[in-house]
Amino acid sequence: MIPAHSVTITLPDWIDEVVDFGAACPDDASRMAVAVRLARENIVRKTGGPFGAAVFRADGRLAGVGVNRVVPLRNSVLHAEIVAFMMAQSAIGSYTLGAEDSPGYELFTSCEPCAMCLGAMPWSGVRRVVWAATREDAGRLQFDEGPVFDATYEYLRARGLRFEAGPLRAEARAILAEYGLGGGEIYNG
Amino acid sequence: MIPAHSVTITLPDWIDEVVDFGAACPDDASRMAVAVRLARENIVRKTGGPFGAAVFRADGRLAGVGVNRVVPLRNSVLHAEIVAFMMAQSAIGSYTLGAEDSPGYELFTSCEPCAMCLGAMPWSGVRRVVWAATREDAGRLQFDEGPVFDATYEYLRARGLRFEAGPLRAEARAILAEYGLGGGEIYNG
Numbered sequence: 416m417i418p419a420h421s422v423t424i425t426l427p428d429w430i431d432e433v434v435d436f437g438a439a440c441p442d443d444a445s446r447m448a449v450a451v452r453l454a455r456e457n458i459v460r461k462t463g464g465p466f467g468a469a470v471f472r473a474d475g476r477l478a479g480v481g482v483n484r485v486v487p488l489r490n491s492v493l494h495a496e497i498v499a500f501m502m503a504q505s506a507i508g509s510y511t512l513g514a515e516d517s518p519g520y521e522l523f524t525s526c527e528p529c530a531m532c533l534g535a536m537p538w539s540g541v542r543r544v545v546w547a548a549t550r551e552d553a554g555r556l557q558f559d560e561g562p563v564f565d566a567t568y569e570y571l572r573a574r575g576l577r578f579e580a581g582p583l584r585a586e587a588r589a590i591l592a593e594y595g596l597g598g599g600e601i602y603n604g
Numbered sequence: 605m606i607p608a609h610s611v612t613i614t615l616p617d618w619i620d621e622v623v624d625f626g627a628a629c630p631d632d633a634s635r636m637a638v639a640v641r642l643a644r645e646n647i648v649r650k651t652g653g654p655f656g657a658a659v660f661r662a663d664g665r666l667a668g669v670g671v672n673r674v675v676p677l678r679n680s681v682l683h684a685e686i687v688a689f690m691m692a693q694s695a696i697g698s699y700t701l702g703a704e705d706s707p708g709y710e711l712f713t714s715c716e717p718c719a720m721c722l723g724a725m726p727w728s729g730v731r732r733v734v735w736a737a738t739r740e741d742a743g744r745l746q747f748d749e750g751p752v753f754d755a756t757y758e759y760l761r762a763r764g765l766r767f768e769a770g771p772l773r774a775e776a777r778a779i780l781a782e783y784g785l786g787g788g789e790i791y792n793g
Contacts, residue, residue, distance in 0.1 A: 418625040419668060419694035421614040436607040479608060489699045490690055491727040497681055505608035510678045531723030534750050538680040538720060561723050562759035570751035 424493060424501060427462035427482065439475040444582045446471050446523045447547055449480065451583045453495070454525035454590045457482040458599065465594035466526055468495035470503035470512065470541065473519035478512075479503030486600055496524050496532040500539045513540025521545065525587040526553050527580075530561030533568075536576055543577040547587030556591045557601050613682060613690060616651035616671065628664040632734060635660050635712045636772045638669065640736055642684070643714035643776060646671040647783045654783035655714055657684035659692035659701065659730065662708035667701075668692030675789055685713050685721040689728045702729025710734065714776040715742050716769075719750030722757075725765055732766040736776030745780045746790050 433456050440446045446469065453467025464483030472478055481498030485491055499522065504510055512520035521543040527550040528536070536544060550560045568578055595601065622645050629635045635658065642656025653672035661667055670687025674680055688711065693699055701709035710732040716739040717725070725733060739749045757767055784790065 416665075416667065416695050418666070419691040420619060421612055422690045422694050423610055423612045425610040430609060476605070477607070478605065485699045485727075489697055490693055491699045491729065492681070492686055492690060492724055501611045501679055501681060502608040504679055505611050506605050508678055510674045510680045529723060529727075530756075531720055531727060534718060534720030534723045535681055537748070537750055538674075538718075540680065559726070561726055562753075562756040564751075564753065564755055566753055566755075567719075567751040 422490065424484065424488060424490070424498065426480065426498070426502065427457065427460060429456060429460055429462070430480065434477070434480055436477050438477070440471060440477065441475050443523075443545060446475070446521070447545065447581050447583045449477065450523040450525045451547055451587050451590070453480055453482050454587060458590060458594045458597070463487055465590045465599065466495040466524070468499040468522060468524040470499050471521050471523065473521060478520060479506050492531070494529065494532050496522060496528055497535060499524075500535060500541070504539075511540035513542065523581070525590065526558075527560065530563045530567070533563060533571065536571060537574055542575070543579070545579045545581035547581060547583040548591055549580060549584065552584070552588040552591060556595050558591065611679065613673065613677060613679070613687065615669065615687070615691065616646070616649065618645060618649055618651070619669065623666070623669055625666050627666070629660060629666065630664050632712075633771045635664070635710070636734065636736055636770050638666065639712040639714045640772045640776050640779070642669055642671050643779045647779060647786070647788065652676055654779045654788065655684040657688040657711060657713040659688050660710050660712065662710060662731075667709060668695050681720070683718065683721050685711060685717050686724060688713075689724060689730070693728075700729035702731065712770070714779065715747075716749070719752050719756070722752060722760065725760060726763055731764070732768070734768045734770035736770060736772040737780055738769060738773065741773070741777040741780060745784050747780065
């Protein structure tokens with residue numbers, strides 16, 4: 416076993432084919448469409464699990480995107496939300512999306528976040544989090560969201576974070592189901 | 605803003621000066637000494653926050669190490685535990701430390717994990733987690749551990765994970781205090 420001193424995290428090479436980083440997305444529906452499209456492409460192209468996420472500035476400019484990269488990159492941390500935070504923070508050159516002069520950032524994710532990703536929210540500096548498929552949808556398909564409680568959301572909301580179920584739930588749930596039916600790996604489920 | 609498509613996560617360049625990857629660490633004290641030494645060196649050399657972590661095989665072989673890299677690498681996810689998991693998984697070539705044929709892995713961390721890092725534990729495949737400084741120690745120094753509840757530990761223990769307060773608490777707490785007194789950045793506190 417050779418010790419690792421660095422790890423490189425990459426988006427799949429098809430990202431620029433399906434994401435227009437220059438487009439403005441004026442509303443929740445158009446922002447969620449980016450996240451759900453990422454989830455779909457990720458299973459169609461077999462580059463990871465059935466999850467996608469995108470970080471937008473409050474004005475609708477795209478700051479960064481992520482897809483689940485756990486299996487291909489052999490890294491259990493790489494949920495779509497985590498990858499999206501990393502890419503957005505790299506693009507703006509700061510460890511926080513919530514600096515005082517920040518325009519305000521929002522995370523759109525194809526599925527309600529797991530305990531790890533919820534725990535990452537306050538560190539990230541994101542102000543608003545919107546999902547398509549719910550925790551119940553994921554649970555029914557054997558994706559375990561981990562130790563998430565009502566108190567988790569209460570805690571985070573008390574710190575100024577906003578959480579909402581958003582558009583495209585049916586589409587996002589269908590992607591989870593399709594992945595399961597296709598024999599996709601449900602790791603550590 | 606140029607969109608990011610990859611992010612490289614590096615350990616500080618002093619790691620090989622202070623970590624002997626070939627040494628076997630037979631007991632909790634010697635394993636925790638690695639994690640706490642990493643935390644100390646990280647503040648002395650100003651390469652991140654006052655936290656260190658190390659993943660060991662059950663037989664005492666070191667699989668990977670991490671230090672907090674949030675500020676220098678501009679990435680809110682890079683807590684010591686997360687970095688240690690990434691490096692260990694890269695070294696063994698798997699997204700899980702808990703595969704069926706796994707020898708069993710343990711995480712030693714200089715401070716009780718935050719909500720994000722606890723949420724990362726079941727995904728990582730680690731079997732046992734031991735810390736030095738406690739959540740109370742961290743909280744007194746304005747480090748916010750996030751939405752962690754008794755139910756969080758109950759949930760994770762029910763899934764077979766073991767959690768323990770371990771040796772070197774005083775040493776690890778002193779590092780947190782020293783970092784605060786030195787004006788170290790307590791981001792998103």
